[in-house]
Amino acid sequence: MRMEAAKIRPGDVIAKTLIWVFLILVCIYCLIPFAWMLSTSLKTEAEAFRMPPTWIPLKLTVDSYIGIWVRKNFGIYFFNSTVISLATAALSTFFGALAGYGFSRFFFKGRRFLIGFFLATQMLPGVLLVGPYFKILSKVGLYDTRTGLIIAFLTICLPFSTWMMKGFIDKVPDELDQSAMVDGCSRLGIFFKIVLPIVAPGMVATILFAFLLAWGDLLWALCLTSSEPMITVTLGIARTVGEFRIIWPMLMAGSLVGGMPAIILYVFLQRLLVQGLTAGAVKE
Amino acid sequence: MWIKDRHMWMVFVLPGVLLLVLVLGWPAITSILYSFESGRAGEAGYTLANYKGLFKDPFFKTTFWNTVVFVSFSVASHMILGLAVAMVLHSALPAKPLFRVIALLPWVVPDVVAGIIWKWMYDPIYGALNDLLITIGIVDNPIEWLSNPKLAMTSAILVNLWRGFPFVMLILLAGLQAIPRHLYEAAAIDGAPKLQQFIHITLPGLKKMIVVALALDIVWEVRRFGLIQAMTQGGPGVLTEVLSTYTYKQYFKFFRFEYASAISVVMTIVLLLVSLPYIWMISQEE
Numbered sequence: 001m002r003m004e005a006a007k008i009r010p011g012d013v014i015a016k017t018l019i020w021v022f023l024i025l026v027c028i029y030c031l032i033p034f035a036w037m038l039s040t041s042l043k044t045e046a047e048a049f050r051m052p053p054t055w056i057p058l059k060l061t062v063d064s065y066i067g068i069w070v071r072k073n074f075g076i077y078f079f080n081s082t083v084i085s086l087a088t089a090a091l092s093t094f095f096g097a098l099a100g101y102g103f104s105r106f107f108f109k110g111r112r113f114l115i116g117f118f119l120a121t122q123m124l125p126g127v128l129l130v131g132p133y134f135k136i137l138s139k140v141g142l143y144d145t146r147t148g149l150i151i152a153f154l155t156i157c158l159p160f161s162t163w164m165m166k167g168f169i170d171k172v173p174d175e176l177d178q179s180a181m182v183d184g185c186s187r188l189g190i191f192f193k194i195v196l197p198i199v200a201p202g203m204v205a206t207i208l209f210a211f212l213l214a215w216g217d218l219l220w221a222l223c224l225t226s227s228e229p230m231i232t233v234t235l236g237i238a239r240t241v242g243e244f245r246i247i248w249p250m251l252m253a254g255s256l257v258g259g260m261p262a263i264i265l266y267v268f269l270q271r272l273l274v275q276g277l278t279a280g281a282v283k284e
Numbered sequence: 285m286w287i288k289d290r291h292m293w294m295v296f297v298l299p300g301v302l303l304l305v306l307v308l309g310w311p312a313i314t315s316i317l318y319s320f321e322s323g324r325a326g327e328a329g330y331t332l333a334n335y336k337g338l339f340k341d342p343f344f345k346t347t348f349w350n351t352v353v354f355v356s357f358s359v360a361s362h363m364i365l366g367l368a369v370a371m372v373l374h375s376a377l378p379a380k381p382l383f384r385v386i387a388l389l390p391w392v393v394p395d396v397v398a399g400i401i402w403k404w405m406y407d408p409i410y411g412a413l414n415d416l417l418i419t420i421g422i423v424d425n426p427i428e429w430l431s432n433p434k435l436a437m438t439s440a441i442l443v444n445l446w447r448g449f450p451f452v453m454l455i456l457l458a459g460l461q462a463i464p465r466h467l468y469e470a471a472a473i474d475g476a477p478k479l480q481q482f483i484h485i486t487l488p489g490l491k492k493m494i495v496v497a498l499a500l501d502i503v504w505e506v507r508r509f510g511l512i513q514a515m516t517q518g519g520p521g522v523l524t525e526v527l528s529t530y531t532y533k534q535y536f537k538f539f540r541f542e543y544a545s546a547i548s549v550v551m552t553i554v555l556l557l558v559s560l561p562y563i564w565m566i567s568q569e570e
Contacts, residue, residue, distance in 0.1 A: 023372055026365075027386050029446060034389060035411040040404065054417045095300045102296030103570075113294075114301060115569045121308055123559045125376060125507045127531040128548040131318060157307040162300055170544045189293045193569050217396035218510035219528070223536060234396045236410035238514050241400060255400050259393035266383050266392035274458045 041253040042066070050246045062252035073228055074254060077236035081215055081258075084146050084232065088153040090209035093203060096161025096210075097169075101160070101191050104169040105177065122159045129155060130223040137224060144225050149232075152220045157210040164209065167275065169195060170204030205272035208265050215262060233258040312552075318545035321528040334546035344547065351436060354526055355505040357443040362501055363494075365445065366452025371486075373461040384457075390451035395510030402443040402516045406430050430442070430516055434524045438469050442513060448509065449506070452497045459493030460486070492565075499562030503555055527551050 033056070040048055041064050043057045066073040077179070079183055103115060133152055134143065142148035180190050197202065221235040231239070237258055240251050287295065320330040338344050356519065369387055371379060390398065405413045414426040429439040440541035471481045507530040512518065518525035518533070527547060536543035 005442075016425050019372055019375070022368070023377075023383065026369055027383065030386050030390055030450075032412065032416075033398075033405055033446070037401050049410055053317060053410055053567045055412075095303055097347035098296045099300030102293045102300075106290070106296070108290070108293045112567050115570050116299065116563055117301075118304070119563045119566060120305060120556060123307070123503050123555045125314065125555060125565075126509070127507075127528050127535070127544070128315050128552050129308065130532075131545055132314040134340055134535070135541070136311065136314075151307055154303065155311075158300065158304055158307075162328060162461065165331070171427075181289070182529060187289065188295070191296070206325060211462070212392075216510070217514060218394070218396050219532065222513075223532070225374045234394050234510065236398050237400060239508070241403070241514060248410075251400060252404065255393075255397040259397040263389065264391045264393060266388060270384070270388060270454070274454050 007247030015160055022179070037252045037256055040248055041250075041256055043249050045247055045249055062167055064247075064249040066252045067250050068257065072236070072240075072250070072254070074233075074236065074257070075234045076229055077231060077258075080146060081233040082231060084149050084153065085214040087146075087150045088157050088214040089207045091150070092154055092157035092161040092210045093165070093207045096158060096163075097165045097196065097199075097203060098191070099162045100167075100169050100170065101195060103166045118159050121155075122163070124155075126219045128154070131220065133220075134223055144227055144230050146230065148224050151222060153214040153217065155196045156217070156220075159215050160213065161206050161210050164206045165199070165202065168199040168206075172198050180220055202275075205269055205275075207210060209273060211264060212262050267280060315545045316549055316556065318542050319549045323542035323544045334543050338544060338550065343522055343525070343530065347525045347527055348435065350522070350524065351526040353504065354441060354444070354508075354524075355502060356496060356504045357441045358409070358448060359498065359501050361441070361445045362452045363498070366450040366497070367456055367490075369449065370453045370456040370460055373457060387453060389451045390446045391448065395447075396514045398443065398447050399511040399514030402446075403430070406439060430524075432524055433520055433521055436516065436520055440524045441517065443515065444505070444508065444511065447500065451504075452501060455493050455497040455500075456490060459490045463489035463561075494516045495562060495565060499559050502558050506551065506555055506558075 013247070020131075028237055040058060041054055041058050042062065043054070044061055044063070047054060047058060057059050068172070099118075101112065129152075133148075135150040137143040137145075137151075142151070176194060177190050180194055181187075215232075216234065217232075218234045218238055221232045225231050225235065233254075237251065240254065242248065298384075308435060317330075320332070321332055322331050322333055368430065373384055373387070378381070380498075393401075405411050408414060408426045408428045408431070411429075414423070417423045418426070428435065430436055467485050467489075468481060471485060476484070506526055508526070509532070512524055512526060512529050513532070516524045518529045522530075529543050531547045531551070534540050
């Protein structure tokens, strides 16, 4: 480090400047759409259709943010998305943690095959499953229900949760389990009382990640729900685009509010998320 | 304990496995069976008609190639921009966490939201993008980003670049942080130039993460649905139609379930083939 500080060459200055220019351009690219969304959401409908467009609204208004709850059924959509995503996250993390522990601690016959199976199921396209789901759920009376959607979201979330939880549990030394067993603790006791408390942060990350996977989906909601009392935030937003006259300020307000949970959670979670996503790919 | 400890794996693993077989395995097999049915009432037995139909369907061909173009350009651009930003963020820099959060934002909003923001950004008359470009002086006349047939796919890919590069950046940044510093210090003492260091230390050190990022990104881009559905719904015509939106239309617009299943089976096979090296790599290490 000292050597570098000793001689500052003009080449370094140019390189540094270029890096900063690049970084600022990337930031602009990332942020401008959000700025535009925020700006539009605070405009009146007339100003949204103004030529040339304004970036700072001439007349600031929060009407759109009130309108999505009062004139549109955003309250219902939000409730549905929350309930569905929470239930999916809880179920998939619970079963994922169990399976993750099993894969982490036991070296049984067929283990590798089952791990391969879990990995492969992450790769399946949703469109392979929506057809049978539509027919099966219709038959058993679960089409256009929250329960139906929760079952469907397990197909996306369970493999991910298992894989993430296994990654976190791998980091807990097996000696802990062994010594607890010597003390007469049962396997299930070890899992619930020793391992789960240690991986609690990882479990929170897994729950939130599953939550966000479910929250962000459109395909399944589009295929498996239809009536206004059952649809989710994403589907509610997508439907507005199909309407004859799009009220952009309201749509942007809705998008911002609908995207907010994801933005907040990810920003807090990013470190744990990377750990979970790359678990297995990087071994310390 | 009434179960021997070495059999206890069943208690932990089997609930998850059985659940997955029930909610995913069974419908997947049902879908494969659909794809061999004719779909006409009163016709029993299995047939290859749907798969033969794929080869005769010009829209399938277009959609297939659209997907290839969409995915390859998206993934390639994600890797380049993702690596570049990861390297910049990895170097000594003030306010690093802030930049990382900013660069992560496009990836975290739901697909639908991303699609809708850009639909509005791209609006030829009232949109922000044309206004910006005209103000800066890069273009004179408003560009019809999504309705000009020559531009539609490029515009869609540009949105997807925005949306997808942060994921690659995150993964590669984690990879960069795992490369031991002393390798670079040793190389610097030996007088190896930066480019040499990049080729001989950085790239080999990132190999595994690149495989992970590539595999996951390809799979996600092939499956990408909400973005296109919200932004163009495959239009104009079928110019931005990809396999996932096309299959959706076959299911729920034309109600050709058997045909749609055949398309999705083809998609599945492609996805499994693409991700096989990744699955192999990971499960071998286990």
